[in-house]
Amino acid sequence: MSNLKVAEKVRSSTRSKEKIREQNERIILIAAEKVFAKHGLKGATTKQIADMAKLPKSNIHYYFHTKLNLYRCVLESILVDWMKAADTFNTFDEPREAFRYYVGAKMDLSRVRPFGSKVWANEIISGAPEMEAVLSSRLKKWVDTCVGSINTWVELKKIINVGDAHTLLYMIWATTQHYADFEYQVKILNNGKRLTDAEFEEKKQQVIDLVLRSVGLNP
Amino acid sequence: MSNLKVAEKVRSSTRSKEKIREQNERIILIAAEKVFAKHGLKGATTKQIADMAKLPKSNIHYYFHTKLNLYRCVLESILVDWMKAADTFNTFDEPREAFRYYVGAKMDLSRVRPFGSKVWANEIISGAPEMEAVLSSRLKKWVDTCVGSINTWVELKKIINVGDAHTLLYMIWATTQHYADFEYQVKILNNGKRLTDAEFEEKKQQVIDLVLRSVGLNP
DNA sequence: AAAATATTTGACTACTTGGTCAGGTTATAA
């Protein structure tokens, strides 16, 4: 038995523990997220994704058929994570805790899944051609709920009147996602060194404090 | 004399007032900014840019030689505007006025030149391959000055201690540029209607107030 | 007016791209 065959045997026996399809789809999705983040939908090539996934190009098409379909799957998978973080916002009655946890969760997501955030940013920047439906239904609904909470807190004088609650929400999104989408710029302005975990935790706390003060809460 | 010839005569006599090259380069730069904003460097095609500029493709290459060179020219032209807005920051001694004017200027830029902001965002998201040099020299220098001003205000107790001044700067950039880069999302969440000039002015004021409060200043 | 220079553009090319497909191998069910 050749070395190659041995390698294959080991590889396949490892893989059969979980469905082959499942594992390969995951590998491809992760690779695709990186490539789409860097080059966008049009700029990314299936060859690049294949190379990143260390699979032949045909294999990508076998599992996802078209580049557009793969792209949609990547977006969908990001949305799942985002919605989980979003849900934390509405589980708190007190604004201080709600903002603290939501901003914290968004910052954590920017840290652990920066490529996903970049793909999303690219999609919106290019006019949200694939995500318009999701934005105007699922996201809109969630935003309306949030705006409701914030307005209630304003009425109860728990926070300062910020005018349109959307403005506050956008500030939170923009600021937290900045650490993912613009991480290269952040790195360059940090003397070329990526933020360490400790530094990032520090920034996270500072962002939380900025947000809290912006709505009149003492951190 | 045919109508076509008459049209050409009028066109050329109009154009000869200013250098033909100057005018065509401007037309192409504007078209390229839109196309690069939508599709990024790799995704944009010279054909799309040509169509947008209503010129034959060869003409694009005649004036800018390569797509990459045209892209660099677009980035450079954006930077000029950004630096102008940036300079306003250091012309004020009082933090209240500095933040008010700088945030206002950044918001105005997002309103009048959203495509430029998107091209820039795309560039940074994809790793700033063309702008790294500019970021680590010109921008870094400006940021260092800003950070110095902010730290001085903290020492003089004019604003609250925000920890790392970069965090505050990033919040301002992210929040103001959000209205350019994510304008499609903003539109969708505004019930599909683009913000009117009046609405935008309102948002601008709210953003300014949020920023001022975040550093402990009463707007 | 003639010469020199600058602009315009259709036709072309070498190369890349997303996607197909046939013929193979591997895993699983009977």
Add this chain to the structure above:
DNA sequence: TTATAACCTGACCAAGTAGTCAAATATTTT
């Protein structure tokens, strides 16, 4: 073991792509 289904992949192709070029036209200079 055998049959069936799932997976794998090199070779291929039609449709685009950035960039070239030469010939035509327009503009400026002399």
